[in-house]
Amino acid sequence: MKELESAGLESVDKSADIESVQFEQLADLFVELGVFASPSELHGLLCGQLAGGVADAEQDWLDRAASYLERKRIDSEQGKVAMLNLYTWTKQQLQGVGFELELVLPDDETDLSLRAESIGLWCQGFLAAFGVDSLSKLSEEARETVNDFSEIVRIGAEQLEDCDDNEQDLMQIIEYVRMATILVYSEVHENQSDAATHQAPPSVH
Numbered sequence: 135m136k137e138l139e140s141a142g143l144e145s146v147d148k149s150a151d152i153e154s155v156q157f158e159q160l161a162d163l164f165v166e167l168g169v170f171a172s173p174s175e176l177h178g179l180l181c182g183q184l185a186g187g188v189a190d191a192e193q194d195w196l197d198r199a200a201s202y203l204e205r206k207r208i209d210s211e212q213g214k215v216a217m218l219n220l221y222t223w224t225k226q227q228l229q230g231v232g233f234e235l236e237l238v239l240p241d242d243e244t245d246l247s248l249r250a251e252s253i254g255l256w257c258q259g260f261l262a263a264f265g266v267d268s269l270s271k272l273s274e275e276a277r278e279t280v281n282d283f284s285e286i287v288r289i290g291a292e293q294l295e296d297c298d299d300n301e302q303d304l305m306q307i308i309e310y311v312r313m314a315t316i317l318v319y320s321e322v323h324e325n326q327s328d329a330a331t332h333q334a335p336p337s338v339h
Contacts (some may be wrong), residue, residue: 155220157240163216169203174252176202177238178259182324183317186259186268192257195221198263225295228319235312246296246304253308254290257283260315276321279314286311 160173179202199217200208208214220238226234231291239252261283269280286307294300 153219153223153225154236155216155238156237160216160220160238163213164203167203167210167213167291169205171203172252172255173258174240175239175255175259176276177224178256178261179263180220180259181228181235181315181319182263182265184225184228184262185236185315185322187322192218192221205241209210228316233313235316237308237312239308246300247292247294250292250294250304251290253304253311254287257286257290261287261295264318272318276314276318279310280318282314283311 155177157173161177161271164171166167179198183195183198195213196208198218201207208217224235237253237256239256240249242249261280264280269277272280289307294304
């Protein structure tokens, strides 16, 4: 992960800080909306979209979120506010300089197997949104980290015994996914910035 240390992520205006989004908040919202969905998979979907740099706009996110929730659109004002809050909060973290990204996962008091399932679903969402085209533009190290997400999807489908060793392993997996996401986001957006600079017309003197 040494690339993360020199990533040079763009800082954001801290005055725009918003309250963190919790797994339970989204789970309660889904119940109110009458949808059966995973808050973790939805957040992975958003991170995959933002990291891929393909569709980086609020409306694109609302459309993708509606599709995931099996809706033509998000009609409720509460739903729209929640989805846009999640978008702004996540994007702000990914653009930060302190590796602040928080994954939307159940808290540590939740059964170990359910937490493992949730990180698997998070990775599944990320892979669904990130796309093959974005993967081909990454360095070998970054591609390997994204490919590791596929393995984590499989781990998430396993029933894990609730023990200290598995608890420690799960915490390490979550931290790996978190840092890998920051690395991928940084690399994609640095590449886009470099490409834009090279395509800029020469200045007239």
